[in-house]
Amino acid sequence: xxxxxxxxxxxxxxxxxxxxxxxxxxxxxxxxxxxxxxxxxxxxxxxxxxxxxxxxxxxxxxxxxxxxxxxxxxxxxxxxxxxxxxxxxxxxxxxxxxxxxxxxxxxxxxxxxxxxxxxxxxxxxxxxxxxxxxxxxxxxxxxxxxxxxxxxxxxxxxxxxxxxxxxxxxxx
Numbered sequence: 001x002x003x004x005x006x007x008x009x010x011x012x013x014x015x016x017x018x019x020x021x022x023x024x025x026x027x028x029x030x031x032x033x034x035x036x037x038x039x040x041x042x043x044x045x046x047x048x049x050x051x052x053x054x055x056x057x058x059x060x061x062x063x064x065x066x067x068x069x070x071x072x073x074x075x076x077x078x079x080x081x082x083x084x085x086x087x088x089x090x091x092x093x094x095x096x097x098x099x100x101x102x103x104x105x106x107x108x109x110x111x112x113x114x115x116x117x118x119x120x121x122x123x124x125x126x127x128x129x130x131x132x133x134x135x136x137x138x139x140x141x142x143x144x145x146x147x148x149x150x151x152x153x154x155x156x157x158x159x160x161x162x163x164x165x166x167x168x169x170x171x172x
Contacts, residue, residue: 122166
């Protein structure tokens with residue numbers, strides 16, 4: 001069993017403190033400006049709620065079934081959350097002196113990730129004295145960027161952070 005909690009953002013019925021309000025009925029017809037008590041009476045006669053839609057100089061209130069309205073809003077919200085695509089960040093780790101076969105294998109995997117809709121972070125890990133040859137690592141990353149240039153673009157130039165240099169590639 002699923003429980004729904006109604007978040008109340010709009011003032012309804014007795015919460016409306018304005019002296020006079022502009023009223024719109026459930027079909028969308030304007031009933032004109034009247035006191036909030038009269039509008040509340042009309043809404044109660046129809047077994048509906050009086051909901052303040054806009055808080056202008058003269059507040060605009062609509063006669064509607066507030067529970068049904070909130071349920072439909074939550075349903076729309078759920079539907080929009082379903083349609084959202086969450087972009088994942090996949091990581092491919094390499095070393096500055098990577099061999100040709102390993103390079104091609106990692107590039108093929110990165111291409112598969114990018115075509116699948118993910119972003120790819122390519123990290124060059126420097127160990128020991130390799131840190132003196134950061135240009136070699138940057139060249140390797142640039143070779144990666146060039147290899148995948150038909151499907152991806154680099155978000156920014158390769159960045160060195162500590163013992164790692166990385167670049168993030170996203171789909172064109």
